[in-house]
């Protein structure tokens with residue numbers, strides 16, 4: 532499962548960062564960006580939909596996609612991997628840097644989570660940036676999804692947009708700086724469930740490694756992280772993370 536050298540390296544580490552991607556939430560039933568989507572979304576490429584251009588061209592399609600994702604997230608539960616990290620944090624000050632826009636780390640009980648790409652549960656006005664509080668996700672959405680008109684801003688009537696970082700948009704400076712600081716001050720990065728494709732998030736393990744950190748990857752498949760990782764655990768997040776927490780005696 533997880534070799535002795537990896538467990539010993541984790542035991543000796545003083546500042547551990549967990550860097551999670553969509554694979555962290557796969558066992559909660561949340562499709563990764565490379566999975567097959569269902570229904571209406573099968574005919575679209577998430578990379579195309581997750582852009583300001585797509586929202587400008589067809590705001591109802593894009594808002595419908597995010598509301599559909601938010602509804603699915605509402606019905607999903609943190610998996611054993613999320614819960615293991617929260618348990619680990621009860622004994623050790625892990626920093627979690629996530630690319631995910633879901634709230635499953637927080638719902639599992641984790642604190643100190645840096646979101647690099649925003650949150651499905653946030654929204655703001657596309658014109659004046661005024662934050663827009665979202666009601667609970669609509670649970671009665673058709674399973675295959677559909678177009679939904681985005682709300683209007685209460686201040687300027689502009690279209691409200693999802694509070695995520697779209698492709699082609701810069702990351703929020705505060706989030707990016709916090710992530711880089713955590714990576715550069717770590718001595719071990721556990722990269723879990725990421726293909727290492729999306730930039731600049733994919734540089735997190737490199738920034739850490741440049742400062743002497745060890746990089747351990749948890750991913751059933753090969754990924755771009757392989758080229759920077761010192762160890763690869765070819766198993767799933769929900770299998771490996773509980774095993775590590777058990778081996779550390781944090782159960």
Ligand code: BV8
Pocket residue numbers: 551552553554555557558563564565566581630631632648695696697698699700701702723724725726727728729730731749750751752753754766767768769
């Ligand atoms: C920016 C919110 C600049 C939206 C997301 C060419 C080369 C390099 C870069 C670029 C390029 N062309 C364009 C770019 C930049 C672009 C980019 O990186 N494109 C890539 C795709 C080539 N990046 C950007 O646009 C970024 N901004 O660069 O701005 C700028 C500066 C100034 C002014 C203007 C602009 C913004 C990127 C943010 C995009 N937003 N999310 C939404 O969600 O709708 S990213 C989105 O992708 C999600 O956050 C998700 O996390 C991420 C996908 O990556 P992963 O997390 O790695 O997930 P993936 O599905 O890829 O992989 C899952 C892995 O898990 C797999 O390896 C699988 O094997 C594994 N797995 C599966 N099951 C399990 C598992 N592992 C463990 N356990 C399991 N059970």
Ligand code: ZN
Pocket residue numbers: 656657658659660661684685686687688689
């Ligand atoms: Zn506004």
